[in-house]
Amino acid sequence: MTQISRFTGEIVPIAQVVTGDGDESAAPEGGGGFADYALVSLHCLRIYLDTSYRMTIDLLKEMPQITGEIGLEATDLPAPSTLCKAFNRINMSVCRVLLRQSAQRHDPSKHAAIDATFYERSAASRHYCQRISYRVQKLKVTKLADTESQAILDVHCSTTQEGSDADLAEQIARRNAGDLRSLAADKGYDKQSLRGALRELGIRPLIKHRLFAPYDYAHNARIDTQRYNQRSMTETVNSAVKRSLGFAVRARSWFREFRD
Numbered sequence: 001m002t003q004i005s006r007f008t009g010e011i012v013p014i015a016q017v018v019t020g021d022g023d024e025s026a027a028p029e030g031g032g033g034f035a036d037y038a039l040v041s042l043h044c045l046r047i048y049l050d051t052s053y054r055m056t057i058d059l060l061k062e063m064p065q066i067t068g069e070i071g072l073e074a075t076d077l078p079a080p081s082t083l084c085k086a087f088n089r090i091n092m093s094v095c096r097v098l099l100r101q102s103a104q105r106h107d108p109s110k111h112a113a114i115d116a117t118f119y120e121r122s123a124a125s126r127h128y129c130q131r132i133s134y135r136v137q138k139l140k141v142t143k144l145a146d147t148e149s150q151a152i153l154d155v156h157c158s159t160t161q162e163g164s165d166a167d168l169a170e171q172i173a174r175r176n177a178g179d180l181r182s183l184a185a186d187k188g189y190d191k192q193s194l195r196g197a198l199r200e201l202g203i204r205p206l207i208k209h210r211l212f213a214p215y216d217y218a219h220n221a222r223i224d225t226q227r228y229n230q231r232s233m234t235e236t237v238n239s240a241v242k243r244s245l246g247f248a249v250r251a252r253s254w255f256r257e258f259r260d
Helices: 003-019 036-049 053-061 064-070 080-089 092-104 126-131 165-175 192-200 214-221 225-245 254-259
Strands: 111-120 138-146 152-158 182-185 204-207
Touching: 003 036, 003 064, 003 092, 036 053, 036 064, 036 080, 036 092, 053 064, 053 080, 080 254, 092 152, 092 254, 111 165, 111 225, 138 165, 138 225, 152 165, 165 182, 165 192, 182 225, 192 204, 204 225
Parallel strands: 111 182, 182 204
Antiparallel strands: 111 138, 138 152
């Protein structure tokens, strides 16, 4: 079994669960459209193959085994423009559930770390940026990663600098409260309200205090050093994602960049 076939065999059942239309036919029938799970699977393959929409369809036409696992024939594959437009209709909630379902396959340890990184928005030319007042050059991405499996549990994307890192961490922690026992972060997330919110959610905060007073040393001494040092796994995850998928997002509009 090839790596592409193994990846397809894993992503199709996940897409069927996420979209909830696994019982439908993947190909259009009677004038209908493609099943959502088929389109999600094709998009996942596009990202996995690291190709354009047109090249993805051309490659899949030569891979009957792969298209068969999705439930399509080579003649059933959508046009590149159809696949591109379908990407706009995928809700972020579907992307989050898809990310969560894929992370569960790695058996998360319930001990996570959080950190932010930046991705370039360099797909558009300078002339295009000036014509549409496209001034934001970076996309801020905050990732919640499991410290043992290095699986990404949740992602928050933003094109602005509004809101502190601690506020974003609290928002992400609330979305994943039932699946976390501890959360590690660097001093950039040092905020008492965040620590209080995490404790209310039953999550142990592993965030070192800034050293302003003697009791701050005592607070830091009580932190589980072994768990806290696993915070560096988020940097490993960020590096691995950028090395495999690139340092920039390709889409031009911000909502497509979030899905990328």
